[in-house]
Amino acid sequence: MQPTATVLVYSDDANTREQVRLAAGRRPAADVPPLEFVECATLPAVLTALDSGGIDVCVLDGETAPAGGMGVCRQIKDEVFHCPPVLLLIGRPQDAWLATWSRADAAVTLPVEPVEFADTLAALLRNRLCTDA
Numbered sequence: 001m002q003p004t005a006t007v008l009v010y011s012d013d014a015n016t017r018e019q020v021r022l023a024a025g026r027r028p029a030a031d032v033p034p035l036e037f038v039e040c041a042t043l044p045a046v047l048t049a050l051d052s053g054g055i056d057v058c059v060l061d062g063e064t065a066p067a068g069g070m071g072v073c074r075q076i077k078d079e080v081f082h083c084p085p086v087l088l089l090i091g092r093p094q095d096a097w098l099a100t101w102s103r104a105d106a107a108v109t110l111p112v113e114p115v116e117f118a119d120t121l122a123a124l125l126r127n128r129l130c131t132d133a
């Protein structure tokens with residue numbers, strides 16, 4: 001198992017980024033590595049972080065402005081080679097179809113429910129780490 005997993009968290013709202021960090025904890029499941037977080041509040045910061053490499057999972061806030069997480073997800077799925085899995089934060093359950101349009105690998109609603117979020121994040125990490133092995 002690798003020593004840590006890096007999670008990119010994109011939101012223009014510092015409180016949302018904090019919700020994600022707290023819900024994920026240091027390790028969302030026993031069979032995934034401890035987490036490190038890269039926080040981004042702008043699209044250019046997301047693209048720079050992804051270009052640098054080492055991101056295992058992206059958590060994108062669909063409610064971010066001006067570049068919403070759904071559009072960012074679709075863009076990075078098109079433009080980033082070997083794009084990490086994306087967990088999209090959506091405002092309402094009815095927005096799940098938009099998460100599908102954006103090509104997100106998973107979606108959870110805001111506010112973040114810690115158990116659901118940690119389980120979903122751990123599943124994406126497992127899949128990513130198995131694929132990279």
